[in-house]
Amino acid sequence: MTSARPADPRNTWAQLSQSERDAAYDNNSAVKNSPELIAERNASSARTRASLKSVLDLPYGDRPNNKIDLYPAAERDAPCLVFWHGGYWQKNSRELFAMLVEGIAAHGWSVAIPGYSLAPDVTLTTIVDESRAALDWLAAHGPEHGVAGPVVTSGWSAGGHLVAMTLDHPLVTAGLSISGVFDLGPIRDTGLNKALQLTDDEIAKLSPLRLPVIDKRLDLAYGANELPALVLDSTNLHAQRDAAGAPGRLLPLAGHDHFSILAELRKSDGALVKAALELVD
Template identity: 75%
Template sequence: MVNTTSSTRRPFDPRSKWAELSQAERSAAYDNNAAVKNSPALIAERNEASARLRGTLRSHLDLPYGERANNKIDLYPAAKPDAPCLVFVHGGYWQRNSRELFAMLVEGVAAHGWSVAIPGYSLAPEVSLTDIVADIPRALDWLAAHGAAYGVAGPVILSGWSAGAHLVAMALNHPRVHAGLALSGVYDLAPIRDTGLNTALKLTDEEIATLSPLRLPVTNKRLDIAYGGSELPALVCDSIDFHEKRAAAGAPGQLIAIEGADHFTILEALRRPDGVLVKAARRLLD
């Protein structure tokens, strides 16, 4: 079931009593792996499918767009160079995962004649979140300058999952981006500093103020925001709050609640050619 109305049920947000919670309880509020009991199996299947597809799909892999080791992008061009392109930014709380592990998402939009680009990006603790956020516009700059040479020249829908959704929100104003699709994102960094995730991130006051989409002026470009109905409440509330902030400012975009989906199974809606989020991505071209 999919809900795209503004009447989506808001769960109890543990951050409303944040000061009363222990460090362990605060970390648990963002621990998607622990919250989804079969997450190891879901992650293993995702990684295996991506390894299999990455080796068989028509592609240009490991193209450097910057100087750091993870500044590489994988391109999966469609038959037509001017086809729409889904640029997908992976998640992992800005400190784990890589572009190679998400090649399984290519099949969804590729079935409709789209290209796909999957950029990697630098990770904490080797670099700061400020550096990580800067990587995505750098990848988009490279795509604008060089994509056509690899058969990728159509309009870009920028999508991302989890930490990748945060990076999508931060890069939405890039001129190469037509619209965005953010999945299961974190849009306020302040609570993250109070969790174990901050051991690697080492967030500063300035980063919380300038890199939290919920604390920044709204980008007036279409952004659909999706989340799973079985996600952790903190992530659900961030998605609802970010959509409401944008709607109040008159920015276009839908809030898409996928009932029954958790933080990992929501990706199936972008992986399947008939998936709800594939349909959402295609509507963003209208």
């Protein structure tokens, strides 16, 4: 599956104004109906969280957001999708993404949605450490809550970055990153860095495009109508991994933007649900 390669604004990054750099990563402004999509997502998640069989607010660490919501399948050995929420590591919460549970749960899967602390309260280093701690907790305590099958991690936007950063965790069978951010260098030059305060060390150690390839299955999905910087982070990471012989597909989804793409993980027959199912075949 191929898609036209957009022009990369980062090729002329030094010549861009601050507002142009900010716009290169501003998904909300790029998607004109994003307020409506976000409002519907949040309302649907509240209904799902209140109605589905679940074990909510389980602590995996000491900070307030270090909690995980579990939606166990009927079979404890069923595969489990662990989903990391987005928000550029500085907004949103696990509760706002419960609407994604039903699509994969219709196929007999469990779902786990961990929360994590947000910038500026913590650094991105801490956020990545917390995501690994959540997986440690799930490995140790998931079975007592009916979640003991193979784990596929998924995540959207900043959560897609966490998928790549935790791919080497021993609990993880494979990953499905959606609209991820994989090079932090340009992020430091945008308004997003006011909260993140990225250091040189973090850019080097927490940018998947600057790290050794992990030889584990990682599918990289993005909407064909997304901002070029996000499209290219996925295509560039896939090319890097492909050159190293690492398994995984590039999944450009026609007609989708940064927000609408999540519909493909909500529907039981959605393209991203199908992609996840294939990761444990």
